[in-house]
Amino acid sequence: MSAAEEVVAEGHEAVEAVPKRAMTLGTGTSLVVLAALLIAPVFVKNFIIFQMTMLLIYGLAVLALNILTGGSGQFSLGQSAFYAVGAYTTAVLMEHFNINYALTLPIAGVICFGFGYLFGKPALRLSGVYLALATFALATAMPQLLKLNFLEHWTGGVQGLVVTKPDAPFGLPMSQDMWLYYFTLVVTLAIYIFSVNLLRSRSGRAFMAIRDNEIAASAMGVDVALYKTLAFGVSAAITGIAGSLGAIAVQFVAPDSYTITLAISLFLGMVVGGVGWLPGSIVGAAFIIFVPNIAEGISKGLSGAVFGVLLFLVIYLVPHGARQAAILGHQLAGKLRKN
Amino acid sequence: MELFTNQVLAGIATGAIYACMALAVVMIYQAIDHLNFAQGEMAMFSTFISWQLMQWGLSYWAAFLITLAFSFVAGIAIERILFKPLAKAPVLTNVAGFIALFAIVNSSAGLIWDFTIKQYPTPFGSSPFLGSQLISTHQAGMIGVTVLLLVALYFFFQYTRIGLAMRAAASLPESARLVGINTSWMIALGWGMATAIGAIAGMLIAPVVFLEPNMMGGVLIYGFAAAVLGGLTSPFGAVVGGFLVGVFENLAGTYIPGVGNELKLPIALALIISVLVVKPAGLFGRQIVKRV
Numbered sequence: 001m002s003a004a005e006e007v008v009a010e011g012h013e014a015v016e017a018v019p020k021r022a023m024t025l026g027t028g029t030s031l032v033v034l035a036a037l038l039i040a041p042v043f044v045k046n047f048i049i050f051q052m053t054m055l056l057i058y059g060l061a062v063l064a065l066n067i068l069t070g071g072s073g074q075f076s077l078g079q080s081a082f083y084a085v086g087a088y089t090t091a092v093l094m095e096h097f098n099i100n101y102a103l104t105l106p107i108a109g110v111i112c113f114g115f116g117y118l119f120g121k122p123a124l125r126l127s128g129v130y131l132a133l134a135t136f137a138l139a140t141a142m143p144q145l146l147k148l149n150f151l152e153h154w155t156g157g158v159q160g161l162v163v164t165k166p167d168a169p170f171g172l173p174m175s176q177d178m179w180l181y182y183f184t185l186v187v188t189l190a191i192y193i194f195s196v197n198l199l200r201s202r203s204g205r206a207f208m209a210i211r212d213n214e215i216a217a218s219a220m221g222v223d224v225a226l227y228k229t230l231a232f233g234v235s236a237a238i239t240g241i242a243g244s245l246g247a248i249a250v251q252f253v254a255p256d257s258y259t260i261t262l263a264i265s266l267f268l269g270m271v272v273g274g275v276g277w278l279p280g281s282i283v284g285a286a287f288i289i290f291v292p293n294i295a296e297g298i299s300k301g302l303s304g305a306v307f308g309v310l311l312f313l314v315i316y317l318v319p320h321g322a323r324q325a326a327i328l329g330h331q332l333a334g335k336l337r338k339n
Numbered sequence: 340m341e342l343f344t345n346q347v348l349a350g351i352a353t354g355a356i357y358a359c360m361a362l363a364v365v366m367i368y369q370a371i372d373h374l375n376f377a378q379g380e381m382a383m384f385s386t387f388i389s390w391q392l393m394q395w396g397l398s399y400w401a402a403f404l405i406t407l408a409f410s411f412v413a414g415i416a417i418e419r420i421l422f423k424p425l426a427k428a429p430v431l432t433n434v435a436g437f438i439a440l441f442a443i444v445n446s447s448a449g450l451i452w453d454f455t456i457k458q459y460p461t462p463f464g465s466s467p468f469l470g471s472q473l474i475s476t477h478q479a480g481m482i483g484v485t486v487l488l489l490v491a492l493y494f495f496f497q498y499t500r501i502g503l504a505m506r507a508a509a510s511l512p513e514s515a516r517l518v519g520i521n522t523s524w525m526i527a528l529g530w531g532m533a534t535a536i537g538a539i540a541g542m543l544i545a546p547v548v549f550l551e552p553n554m555m556g557g558v559l560i561y562g563f564a565a566a567v568l569g570g571l572t573s574p575f576g577a578v579v580g581g582f583l584v585g586v587f588e589n590l591a592g593t594y595i596p597g598v599g600n601e602l603k604l605p606i607a608l609a610l611i612i613s614v615l616v617v618k619p620a621g622l623f624g625r626q627i628v629k630r631v
Binding site for chain 1: 372374428443605611612
């Protein structure tokens with residue numbers, strides 16, 4: 001086998017370019033969605049509140065992946081690893097060190113940022129399918145690493161750790177679930193606003209320049225290595241915070257909750273929500289939480305197949321995910337208004 | 340020293356499994372430039388079909404041949420129906436498609452044949468090979484089949500018209516079209532061949548890991564590791580990579596303290612990442628330079 005070098009014309013890009021403006025919702029729509037999210041829990045049962053909390057948490061995790069893939073054009077099938085690190089950080093800090101749950105979030109964020117940044121370093125050399133493979137490896141290895149013997153004192157090994165659910169503070173008349181929902185909502189909003197601004201900033205433009213054409217970006221003076229690792233770090237930090245919230249909401253962490261299945265779910269959530277469209281993250285999260293249930297409702301034994309078929313339908317009919325649906329809806333509304 | 344030799348032998352025996360799978364992975368990567376995450380599940384499904392045929396009373400070799408033909412046609416059909424429309428879509432969409440295919444195949448196999456573990460026969464017998472306790476005749480047969488397959492593929496790609504056309508379509512599609520090669524059908528052919536090779540891998544692996552819908556999970560990851568180590572563009576590299584991964588895994592388990600069975604998987608994955616970082620083209624792969 002010769003090591004002959006071969007020149008290949010550049011194929012289609014990894015990720016479709018999304019213009020910066022198309023990445024967010026208008027002010028009016030945002031306010032309506034926010035109002036709905038604020039009021040809804042008052043009218044529903046605790047279990048539904050819990051599901052809505054999980055929706056926000058997965059939404060955050062999908063958002064994180066969206067910044068990485070939709071923003072900087074890098075793949076990751078390994079988000080579950082960052083999610084796990086965040087969850088375990090919170091669980092260990094709360095149960096072994098009695099630290100307040102709210103304080104564990106920033107700590108988890110910082111630790112995951114470091115982890116993501118370090119993982120981004122070697123991943124710098126990889127792109128496209130190779131990066132997908134390397135992160136896939138990370139996600140598969142994570143549960144095994146969490147089960148390691150010498151960590152067992154802290155992580156509880158295969159058994160995992162039980163996390164205490166916090167009460168509402170200041171004697172507020174709320175159930176634990178409702179308090180946690182509002183707490184999650186505030187964190188989610190803060191991170192959403194941060195992400196929108198991040199993508200509009202100089203760094204965000206650098207991400208997108210790298211996504212669209214790495215060589216051109218570096219020729220324009222963008223420090224490609226720095227921004228690619230930075231995107232990994234930010235994405236990991238947000239995923240870690242989502243993981244922390246997830247640990248508090250589920251009240252339990254165990255290695256087998258954070259397998260490759262979770263990473264794949266988050267990836268699918270991003271595809272369904274629309275790559276690079278941040279509000280789509282919530283739609284994607286809804287897909288990965290509710291569609292498996294619906295699929296199970298249609299046919300118990302075939303739930304996986306139904307899920308796969310639905311996914312194929314999404315890929316064929318709305319390849320840009322929820323973003324495309326939103327644009328269609330917008331145009332339709334415009335037409336109706338004219339009539 | 341004896342421990343070392345034994346572990347190397349045992350490693351080669353398991354490596355044969357990975358080599359088979361890696362060969363299928365490389366075949367499809369050559370044809371479509373993507374890693375097929377559903378490859379393992381497709382191989383599992385083919386294996387179930389051959390099992391079903393044998394349950395109906397066919398002999399091993401009849402079932403083997405029918406399964407090969409079926410897998411070949413099914414691979415082409417999947418490409419034509421599901422993935423041809425995605426040919427121009429971004430990589431991301433394709434990965435999502437593979438995951439969807441994975442879910443569909445895995446779940447239908449579970450529905451048709453349920454999730455209980457089944458015995459799968461071997462044509463080679465399972466007595467010790469040449470008096471060695473470490474390699475059974477089945478494993479020796481597996482190594483033999485893998486090598487045979489590799490040689491056959493080499494001759495196919497090197498000395499047949501259609502093999503040449505497939506290579507041309509993979510390396511320079513535009514130019515290949517200009518000289519009259521139907522590149523779209525070459526891709527379909529690549530899918531068919533990869534699926535058939537996957538079926539062979541599945542039927543060889545099944546006696547070792549037993550037949551069940553999730554049998555390929557771990558094997559596929561090792562197959563990826565092997566393909567990456569050998570170079571994703573080289574079938575020969577994939578087979579060598581498979582044996583190396585098998586040997587490496589066994590030696591690491593024996594000699595590095597703290598690496599028991601539970602850490603073997605992370606070791607394979609660490610291997611993937613370090614190869615990708617140090618030598619992304621793998622041991623035998625081509626350096627690919629992109630035109631700006």
